[in-house]
Structure formats: structure tokens, C-alpha cells
Amino acid sequence: MIQLSILRNDPQAIIERLALKNYNAKSLVDEILKCDDERRFTQKTLDDNLAESNKIAKTIGEFFKSGKAQEANALKETTVELKKTAKDLEEKLNGLESTLNGLLVQLPNPPHSSIKPGKTPEDNEIVYSEGKMPELAESAVPHWDLAARYNLIDFELGNKITGAGFPVYKGKGARLQRALINFFLDNAVAAGFTEIQPPLMVNEASAYGTGQLPDKDGQMYHAQIDNLYLIPTAEVPVTNLYRDMILKEKDFPIKNVAYSACFRREAGSYGKDVRGLNRLHQFDKVEIVQIQHPDKSYETLEEMREYVCGLLRKLELPFRVLKLCGGDMSFTSALTYDMEVWSAAQQRWLEVSSVSNFESYQANRMKLRYKSDDGKINLAHTLNGSALALPRIVASLLENNQTEAGIVIPKALISYTGFEIIN
RNA sequence: GGAGAGAUGGCCGAGUGGUCGAAGGCGCACGCCUGGAAAGUGUGUAACCGCCAAAAGUGGUUCAUGGGUUCGAAUCCCAUUCUCUCCGCCA
Numbered sequence: 001m002i003q004l005s006i007l008r009n010d011p012q013a014i015i016e017r018l019a020l021k022n023y024n025a026k027s028l029v030d031e032i033l034k035c036d037d038e039r040r041f042t043q044k045t046l047d048d049n050l051a052e053s054n055k056i057a058k059t060i061g062e063f064f065k066s067g068k069a070q071e072a073n074a075l076k077e078t079t080v081e082l083k084k085t086a087k088d089l090e091e092k093l094n095g096l097e098s099t100l101n102g103l104l105v106q107l108p109n110p111p112h113s114s115i116k117p118g119k120t121p122e123d124n125e126i127v128y129s130e131g132k133m134p135e136l137a138e139s140a141v142p143h144w145d146l147a148a149r150y151n152l153i154d155f156e157l158g159n160k161i162t163g164a165g166f167p168v169y170k171g172k173g174a175r176l177q178r179a180l181i182n183f184f185l186d187n188a189v190a191a192g193f194t195e196i197q198p199p200l201m202v203n204e205a206s207a208y209g210t211g212q213l214p215d216k217d218g219q220m221y222h223a224q225i226d227n228l229y230l231i232p233t234a235e236v237p238v239t240n241l242y243r244d245m246i247l248k249e250k251d252f253p254i255k256n257v258a259y260s261a262c263f264r265r266e267a268g269s270y271g272k273d274v275r276g277l278n279r280l281h282q283f284d285k286v287e288i289v290q291i292q293h294p295d296k297s298y299e300t301l302e303e304m305r306e307y308v309c310g311l312l313r314k315l316e317l318p319f320r321v322l323k324l325c326g327g328d329m330s331f332t333s334a335l336t337y338d339m340e341v342w343s344a345a346q347q348r349w350l351e352v353s354s355v356s357n358f359e360s361y362q363a364n365r366m367k368l369r370y371k372s373d374d375g376k377i378n379l380a381h382t383l384n385g386s387a388l389a390l391p392r393i394v395a396s397l398l399e400n401n402q403t404e405a406g407i408v409i410p411k412a413l414i415s416y417t418g419f420e421i422i423n
Numbered sequence: 424g425g426a427g428a429g430a431u432g433g434c435c436g437a438g439u440g441g442u443c444g445a446a447g448g449c450g451c452a453c454g455c456c457u458g459g460a461a462a463g464u465g466u467g468u469a470a471c472c473g474c475c476a477a478a479a480g481u482g483g484u485u486c487a488u489g490g491g492u493u494c495g496a497a498u499c500c501c502a503u504u505c506u507c508u509c510c511g512c513c514a
Contacts, residue, residue: 043473047483054483057495061441064494076494083494097472246433246470248451367471377470 001104001364003379004036017110020117020326025107032103039096046089053082105214109361111326112298112335118325124338125325130309131318134344134400142345143395144276146402147173150422153277165266165274165281172422176397176409177284179416180390181259184286184311188257188387191307193288196258198237201228206240209366211332211358221263230263234287235384242291243366247380249373253300254291257387259284277391278350284390290383291368294360297381298335301357304385305337308353311388314412317396318342320349334359337385341392345399350392355385 007014011029018025056079063072116125147153152173158166169177189195207213207229212220221230231237238258247254262285266274273279288307292300305321312319324336333356340349360379363369370380401408406423414420 040473043483047473050484051482053494057493058441060494065441072494079494 001361002107002110003360003364004032004100004104007032007107008036014107014110017113018108020111020115021108021329022117022119022327023108028103028106032100032107035096035100035103039093039100042089042093042096046086046093049082049086049089053079053086056082105365108331109334109358111329111333112357112359115324115326115329115335117327119327121328123325124322124328127321127323127337128309129318129320130313131316131342133318133342136344136399136402137404140345140399140402142276143343143398146398146407147276150407152176152398152422155276163281165279167277167280172417172419173394175417175419176394176422177390179413179418180388180393181284181286183413183416184387185257185259187311187314188286188288191255193255193257196234196238196241196256198231198234198241198258198260200231200237200260200263202231202236202240203228206236206243209240209243210236210362211365212236215331218267219265221265231260232264233262233285233384233386234258234260235289238287238289239291239362239368239382239384240366242368242380245368246377247291247368247370249293249370251370252291252293252296252380254289256289257286258289259286261285262389277395278346280391286387286390288385288387292381292383293370294378294381297357297359297383301335301337301355301383304355304383304387305339308339308355308385308387312339312341312352314410315393315397316410316412317393317400319352330356332356332358332361334361339388341396343392343396343399345402346395350396352388352392352396353386356383358382358384 002014007029011033015025015029056075060072060075063069063075116123118124141149144153144155147155150173151171152169154168154170155164157168158164161168185195201223204213204227207217207220212229212232217229220232222228223230237260238256241256242254261282263282264280266279266281277283288304290300290304309319309321319339319341322338322340324333324338329336336354336356338351339353339355341352342348343350359381362382363379368380368382369377371377397410398407401410406421409417409420409422
């Protein structure tokens with residue numbers, strides 16, 4: 001969430017920047033500032049009251065010690081009223097604090113100053129594109145047909161044992177999945193990331209820390225008996241590794257990579273978008289997460305973007321990079337690049353990665369801070385990106401590389417798959 | 424799941440009603456020592472929220488969490504959570 005001190009300092013600037021996300025923050029900001037004023041006033045009153053009580057308690061102690069029980073007992077009387085008002089004030093303060101927090105959490109992250117306004121994905125800016133669109137034969141088919149033809153993925157079997165959106169990978173399909181996971185992990189480790197195997201379920205505090213709660217709880221699977229959430233992305237556990245920590249400046253940058261299965265309820269999705277591998281309830285993803293000094297986070301964002309492009313290049317997939325407009329950005333992001341690959345048989349672009357700088361938005365929620373060399377404590381910046389999400393990569397690999405003879409595996413992957421063609 | 428023990432600062436660990444934000448040690452930072460380092464030695468070393476234009480200063484809060492007893496709680500009581508040990512079950 002946004003830092004209260006910044007909001008207090010220049011509320012107008014925040015309101016203007018949030019307008020880029022098509023979010024009218026005026027009334028909420030006013031409410032926050034009003035609540036904050038009241039909170040500070042209440043605390044001042046309470047603090048004064050407690051200071052008085054503390055003083056009296058100390059005096060009573062001294063009286064008892066020096067044998068003046070009478071004076072001590074007399075003083076006790078005077079505390080009755082103080083205690084009563086202290087209790088009232090404390091309740092009021094607690095109420096105000098939780099109200100304030102509840103309001104603050106509703107404010108999205110203000111976008112970076114370079115973000116352009118916009119309402120729909122069509123307003124996103126294409127900042128880069130690379131690769132040649134394959135020209136497929138007349139007989140080319142979408143990946144779900146290829147998956148069935150070569151017995152790679154069984155959607156029906158997934159329906160039977162779990163439900164829609166939980167495919168079963170088989171044979172070379174399963175092997176291709178494993179190859180991609182290893183390929184992505186090896187590349188990340190070579191680029192200096194530390195491999196992490198995180199839990200696939202997280203507690204409430206973690207889901208809150210990265211911003212899934214309180215707004216998007218309907219998007220996560222929830223194991224209610226134990227109050228745990230299935231992770232929608234490895235970002236959640238891997239970023240929360242650093243929750244409630246004060247890092248040292250020399251710890252930066254922290255670079256972690258994790259493979260995990262991801263679980264998303266995708267409530268409300270339907271139609272052609274969800275066909276085949278386009279949108280699943282469970283899918284595999286390799287995620288990179290960085291924690292960085294605020295002065296360097298945008299530099300790091302560009303590095304991460306370039307890193308992801310490098311992976312797509314190695315896989316020989318035509319891709320483009322979008323810089324998201326204000327309206328298409330997520331609640332928690334300050335700047336997001338989406339990478340899309342061309343899916344030749346579907347004739348559409350598929351999002352396979354989203355690389356974002358959250359600045360201090362997540363860090364503030366999870367109290368992830370660092371101590372600078374001069375001893376000051378500040379919030380760190382968090383960033384993450386898919387590198388990469390598997391299903392749509394698989395979809396476009398299958399579609400783009402289909403030939404009469406079978407599906408050709410890109411060179412970079414062959415040492416991982418152990419085969420050159422699927423036929 | 425059953426029985427028991429426990430939760431204190433970055434870490435270890437003392438503290439059973441006031442002088443305790445908390446001994447001691449480790450770690451860390453800076454200095455001395457040294458040709459340099461190690462050892463030794465000295466000093467310092469929590470976070471959060473207020474007040475103040477800000478720094479300085481100062482008030483408050485925090486010894487797992489939430490409540491209670493008390494003029495006063497790390498210390499006593501209750502609940503919750505978590506950890507450990509033993510038993511059971513088990514990849």
C-alpha cells in the first residue's frame with residue numbers, strides 16, 4: 001500500500017497519478033486524511049494520559065518503598081478516572097487505526113510517471129517486437145488438436161479426475177513440460193538468480209503481503225480448514241520470504257527464481273480465451289523475483305525485461321513487448337511490461353510474461369525495509385516477472401513449429417527434451 | 424490425534440511484580456593496537472507511532488498474539504497461535 005507520509009505530503013499528486021489508472025481517488029483520499037488527523041489527535045490525547053498514569057505509578061512505588069503507605073493509597077484514588085479515559089481512548093485509537101488501514105489498502109499503486117492513460121488492452125504501447133511470423137501450411141491446426149494428435153495433453157482425463165482447466169500431460173508432452181522448467185531454471189541460475197523451492201500454500205499474512213488479499217481472494221483457492229491459500233504465483237511465497245525484514249544496503253540486489261505450480265480460480269472467464277492451454281486453473285511457471293534499492297529498481301526492471309526477451313529469442317518464438325497503459329495495469333504495479341508470443345494457428349498474441357516494478361507498494365504491506373549506510377530505514381522495492389509461464393509457450397511452440405513430419409523442437413531445448421521432433 | 428515442555432532484541436541466553444527496552448555473551452559498526460591481518464582492547468549497537476518546520480529533544484507502544492488482575496506486568500491469570508520432545512499414524 002501507499003505510504004501514508006507521501007500521501008499526507010502531496011495528496012493532489014497521488015490523485016492525479018491514480019487517475020491514469022482510471023481510478024478516482026479524491027473521496028477516498030479525503031477520507032484517509034480525515035481519519036489520519038483524527039487518529040493523530042487521539043493518540044496525542046492518549047499518550048498524555050498514559051504519561052500521567054506512568055508518573056503516578058512511579059510515585060506510588062516510591063512511596064511504598066519508603067514506607068509511606070498512606071500517601072500511596074491516597075494516590076491510587078487519583079488513577080481511577082485516568083484509567084477509564086485511557087481505556088476509551090485506546091479503543092477509539094484501535095478503531096481508527098484499523099479503519100485507516102482498511103482505507104489505505106483500497107488505494108491502488110500510483111503508476112510511474114511515464115505511464116500513459118488508457119482503458120483497454122488496445123491502448124497498450126508496443127515498445128518492441130522481434131521474430132518472423134511463421135507461415136503455416138493450409139492444414140495447420142491449433143495446439144489442442146496437436147496435443148490430441150500426438151497424445152501430449154489429455155484435457156478430458158483432467159476433467160474426469162479434477163475438472164476443467166486441469167490438464168494431464170503425457171509422454172512427450174510431460175517431457176516437454178519438464179524440459180522447459182529445467183531450461184528456464186538453468187538460464188535463471190546462470191543469470192545470477194538463486195533457485196528457491198517454495199511452499200505451494202501460503203497463510204493469510206503472505207497473501208496480504210503481496211496484495212492478493214483483501215481484494216482478490218476470490219481468485220485464489222482457499223483451504224478453509226487450515227486457512228491456507230494455494231499460490232496463484234510463486235511471487236507470493238518468494239517475495240514474502242523477506243516479509244518483516246530489515247535488509248542491509250549491501251544485500252541488494254536480491255535475485256531469486258522459483259518454479260512452481262500456480263493455481264487460479266479464474267472466476268468469470270469463458271469462451272475462446274479458455275480453450276486448450278490458453279487459460280488454466282493449474283499451470284506451471286518459473287518466476288523471477290528481485291528486491292532492490294529504490295534508486296535502482298527501474299534499471300533492474302529493464303534488465304529483467306531484457307532477460308525474458310532473451311529466453312523467447314532462444315526459443316525462437318516471435319514476440320512483442322507491451323508497456324501497459326494505466327487502465328490495463330494491475331492494482332499493485334507501478335510499471336508493467338507484458339511479453340506476448342505469436343500463436344500461429346490461433347492467429348493471436350498470447351501473454352507469456354508480465355514483468356513489473358511494484359516500487360514500495362508490496363514492501364510497505366509486508367514491512368520489507370533496508371537500512372542504508374547512514375543508518376536510515378526505508379522501504380525496499382520489489383519486482384517480479386514470469387520467466388516464463390509454460391502453457392502458452394507450449395501452445396505457441398506446438399502451433400508455430402508444426403510441419404508435415406511433426407513438431408520441431410527448438411535447438412536450445414533439445415538437450416532438455418532428449419528428442420528433436422514430436423511425431 | 425494423545426501427553427508434556429516452551430515462545431525474551433540480528434542470534435544465544437538471564438530475568439518470577441516497580442530501579443527492565445531488558446544482564447551477560449555472540450554477531451555487527453567504529454576506534455586503538457599491528458608492517459598488514461588474526462588475537463587483544465575500548466566505545467557504540469531495536470523497531471514502530473506521536474509532538475516539533477526539521478534536526479536535537481521528548482511522550483507513548485512493543486519480551487509470540489489477544490484479553491484479564493494490579494496504582495504498576497517480560498514476570499500473575501485466561502484464551503489463541505506457533506515451536507520442540509515422547510507416543511500414535513505416515514511419503
